[in-house]
Amino acid sequence: MVVGLSHRSAPLEVLERAALDAGSARALAVAACGGEDVAEAVVLSTCNRLEVYSEVASFHGGLADLGGALARATGVPLPELTEHLYVHYADGAVEHLFTVVCGLDSMAVGESQVLGQVRSALRRGQEDGSVGTVLDGLLQRALRVGKRAHTETGLDHAGHSLVEAGLAHARDVVGPLEGARVLVVGAGAMSALAVTTAHRLGAGSVTVVNRTAARAQRLAEAVGGRWRALGESGALERELAAADVVLSCTGAVGHVVDAATVGAARALRSGGAPGGSGTAAPQLVLDLALPRDVAPEVGRLPGVVLMDLAGLGEELGEEAAGRGAGVAADLADARAVVAEEAAAYLAERRAAAVAPTVVALRTQAREVADAELERLRARLRQHLGEDLDERVEAEVAQTLHRVVSALLHTPTVRMKTLAADASHGPAYVEAVRELFDLDPVGTRAPEVVSDALRAFPEARSAPGVRGSDGSLAQALGLRRPGDGGETR
Known part of the structure; x- marks a missing residue:
């Protein structure tokens, strides 16, 4: 069984409230296994999805256990959370996992970063004992399916990473990326992708700022860049002032980049002190974090263009729709691999x-x-x-x-x-x-x-369970028979 929510089922505000860091995701998997009907569990927590993959003894019992565990872990009340949850069961759960690991369900369709995220989730589950023989075999198989889809089809050509999509706006905001100064805030998996992508696309310089200086150093040195510790007094403000393009993805709770800091940096960038009369050069700020790293008010500052996951995701969807038959054929080939592997x-x-x-x-x-x-x-x-x-x-x-x-x-x-x-x-x-x-x-x-x-024929439907009799809500204890209204 898979129970979760993603950019396809929930708005960014809900995803932001439900986001879990690595430690909380591990705790959720272990807690889910404490349910009476859940034998194994692994949690996939990324910038645009939170899913629990599990081996359950029954549909209703497993759903109730997982729904309750998700509500407790995220702090989002169960009735509110249920409005955005989807459920995949039995054959549908396997096909969903294979679809996700191939990047076919990602915001940036075809991206391969999810392969590493699934591998990390599996490793954490193995270490914590929440993954047993069933999920271990299934996720190992899923990783092979993902590799096959990227190797044997044109999926990589169809994919367009969030980082690349964001950096494509640099020309319109700050001019050619070649020669531009790029600042990356954070040193996790997405930040590493941002650093390597900016370097590959010809950025003039790359600077990494992170709470742990050693991690920032390792990441920056890989591309010949600079690094600073986030806790160093005034470091973020000075680096923001120098940067043409800022990419932030720390996974921290709360805003790492607020309007006051950016405003002060803009004043330094203009060559004067705060309140000076100089005009600062424009800047592009890409917030790739969930919860968001950058305060929304930053986008209202003069000369600053702010783009977050919601805007980039909408743009990528429109772009994929407009790329024509070639992309459609690549995606069809990848889906055929998923169907074949799931059936096998x-x-x-x-x-x-x-x-x-x-x-x-x-x-x-x-x-x-x-x-x-x-x-x-x-x-x-x-x-x-x-x-x-x-x-x-x-x-x-x-x-x-x-x-x-x-x-x-x-x-x-x-x-x-x-x-x-x-x-x-x-x-x-x-x-x-x-x-x-x-x-x-x-x-x-x-x-x-x-x-x-x-017992629950609606479980055959995809992408979620939908019925007019409220069966899902009843299973979660949210609705009694006869209450009426459609429940997803």
């Missing part, structure tokens, strides 16, 4: 789910054969006063087991084949368990899809 993974999982039943069936048959051999020995001792000759006994035992294997071969092959059918496969396996009276606990496969979908 699900078929493998259903086949693996049959294994306990097959093992139990063969074990039962072997036990019956061994019991008959023992009866044969007893009868021979009773009537002839002796056991079978060892060679004869071995030949009889081998013949009996060959007959049993031959009789079971076709049913077991057919069972594995039929199990690949998501609609009827579990029913076939259940029929075998009933017919042969196999242990329902020891052999029950870890599949709850069919029962859950029968």
